[in-house]
Amino acid sequence: MLEKAQDPRYATISRPAPHAIDLLGKMMEERPQPIVAEVGVGVGATSAELCRRLDGAGQIHFFDYGERITDLLADLQGLGFSNIHGHANSRRFLDSYAWTLGKLVLERRAANAGNAAMFDFIFFDGAHAYHHDASSTVLLKELLRPGGVLLMDDYDWSFAKSPTMRQNSNPPLEKLFTDEQIETCHVKFICDLFLDNDPAYQRLDIGYTPPHEHRRAYRKAG
Numbered sequence: 001m002l003e004k005a006q007d008p009r010y011a012t013i014s015r016p017a018p019h020a021i022d023l024l025g026k027m028m029e030e031r032p033q034p035i036v037a038e039v040g041v042g043v044g045a046t047s048a049e050l051c052r053r054l055d056g057a058g059q060i061h062f063f064d065y066g067e068r069i070t071d072l073l074a075d076l077q078g079l080g081f082s083n084i085h086g087h088a089n090s091r092r093f094l095d096s097y098a099w100t101l102g103k104l105v106l107e108r109r110a111a112n113a114g115n116a117a118m119f120d121f122i123f124f125d126g127a128h129a130y131h132h133d134a135s136s137t138v139l140l141k142e143l144l145r146p147g148g149v150l151l152m153d154d155y156d157w158s159f160a161k162s163p164t165m166r167q168n169s170n171p172p173l174e175k176l177f178t179d180e181q182i183e184t185c186h187v188k189f190i191c192d193l194f195l196d197n198d199p200a201y202q203r204l205d206i207g208y209t210p211p212h213e214h215r216r217a218y219r220k221a222g
């Protein structure tokens, strides 16, 4: 899978997300053995770089469709990384990591006297669609340990802004969403709803100057 980063068709996801690498580096100064999650792996550009940054320390968990997870884990094992875990979901139309994360929260609560927290750093970069990502955000907040950092990607992305989604969505976007939902930045909507008003989540300055803001990061109190 990692070779796809050289394929022009994957140009938009061919380079590691720099904020994810920087924030993990800062987290490792405080917590040298962090437990990390990347939700939505693409062609593994950021995944591979996160593994290189960890350099065998801690653990990293990946969430995506089954075949992407299988290919990614094989490639990362080939590069010598063993601190990696995959969480796969099906290609059924309404399936996603949201369901996987729900099961993980229940498993963690059952195993740890109601406390699901396990991740020190989470990079959330999946569908950027409210129907998967709203519930996932609520679950990821519970899976984040006190003092942990959550990085939300594509804060400024919308279906309307994406030529790929406009051309390739099957069913067409107009069958799936209202005009308002096509125009709205779903990740921003989710941050407005579940993160910006939560006193336990403090915004981190990651260098954006309004109105340009592609990613938003939060630290959980504790």
Ligand SMILES: C[S@@+](CC[C@H](N)C(=O)[O-])C[C@H]1O[C@@H](n2cnc3c(N)ncnc32)[C@H](O)[C@@H]1O
Binding pocket: 013, 014, 015, 016, 017, 038, 039, 040, 041, 042, 043, 044, 045, 046, 047, 063, 064, 065, 068, 089, 095, 096, 097, 125, 126, 127, 132
């Ligand atoms: C923008 S890419 C992630 C890029 C990656 N984080 C990086 O930095 O290179 C979005 C990912 O979300 C995944 N995704 C989107 N909808 C999904 C769903 N319903 N279930 C599982 N994964 C999904 C896609 O398969 C894709 O790998």
